[in-house]
Amino acid sequence: MTAGSIPESVLPAILPPLALSFDLDDTLWPIWPTIERAERLLHGWLQTHAPATAARFDAAGLRLLRNDIxxxxxxxGHDLSRMRRESLREGLTIAGDDPALAEPAFDVFFDARQQVELYADARDGLERLARRFPLVAVTNGNSDLARVGLDGLFRHSVSASKFGIGxxxxxIFHAACRHLDLRPHEVLHIGDDLALDVAGALDAGLEAVWMRRHEGAGDEVAPVLSRPYHTVANLxxxxxxLGC
Ligand SMILES: [Mg+2]
Known part of the structure; x- marks a missing residue:
């Protein structure tokens, strides 16, 4: 583990924590290949069930609709499912199809969105960590750990869409700590996003590890961080x- 932003020699001892909090998308699996596949499957479903909408919006057009919403x-912003569902309702309406089809169309997208491909180190790493630490998920996304097949490794999952704050x-970090019955400084949060995960966790009083899977990932984002953090490349x- 290497130190981020502050030389290792001046890092306080942050280990061991009593529990671990995990970001999901781009920390345990790459999210964009999954979203792109889900959008292709969604477009295929629309070709059959709402052909006017499919003709008007290709998969990239569906993404633009969602971004516009x-x-x-x-x-x-904290509820990605709602934004996707509303964008479908709008697209169906614009094209003259039945806007009620937004619900089954969203179900197609949502099912496909759960079919993630874990990073090669993720399952084994989580299993090692879960033998020693309670794990909790803290996500701004709308993945479902049960459908991903990881629910057995996590004690709890706190999602921005259900909690209402991302x-x-x-x-949202404090909600995760309450689920664990621990104080913030006893929990170590791990995530790929320097602003959302690392700065967010540090500002909430947790310790933080930046999951930097790719050289250059996050280099463009340099939030002001209140305390030192560590960096790892994989689980x-x-x-x-962590000696697991
Ligand atoms: Mg992430």
Missing amino acids: ARRFPEW KPDAR TELADA
Whole structure:
């Protein structure tokens, strides 16, 4: 484990924590290949059930619709499912199809969105870590750990869509700590996003590890961080560093 932003020699001892909190998307699996596949399957479903909508919006067009909803309704930013569902309702309406088809269309997208391909180190790393630490998930996304097949390894999952507030807000990190019956400084959060995960967790009083899977990942984002953090490239490295 290497130190981020502050030389290792001045890092306080942050280990061992009493529990681990995990981001999901891009920490345990790459999210964009999954979303792109889900959008292709969604478009295929629309070709059969709402052909006018499928003709008007290709898979990339469906993404633009969803992004437009996100821009116009920032208050839904914590609820990706709602934004996707509303974008489908709008697309169906614009094309003259039945807007009620937004529900079954969303189900097709949502099913496909759960079919993630874990990073090669993820399952083994989580199993090693879960033998020693309670694990909790803290996600701004809408993945379902049971459908991903990881629910047996996690004690709890806190999602922005259900909780109503997303990272980097301290309240979602504190909700995860309450589930664990621990204080923030006793929990170590691991995530790929420097602003949402690392800065968010540190500001909420947790310790933090930046999951930097790719050289250059996150280099463009340099939030001001209140305290030092560590960096790992994968879950094997994290499990080794924590002595699991
Ligand atoms: Mg992430």
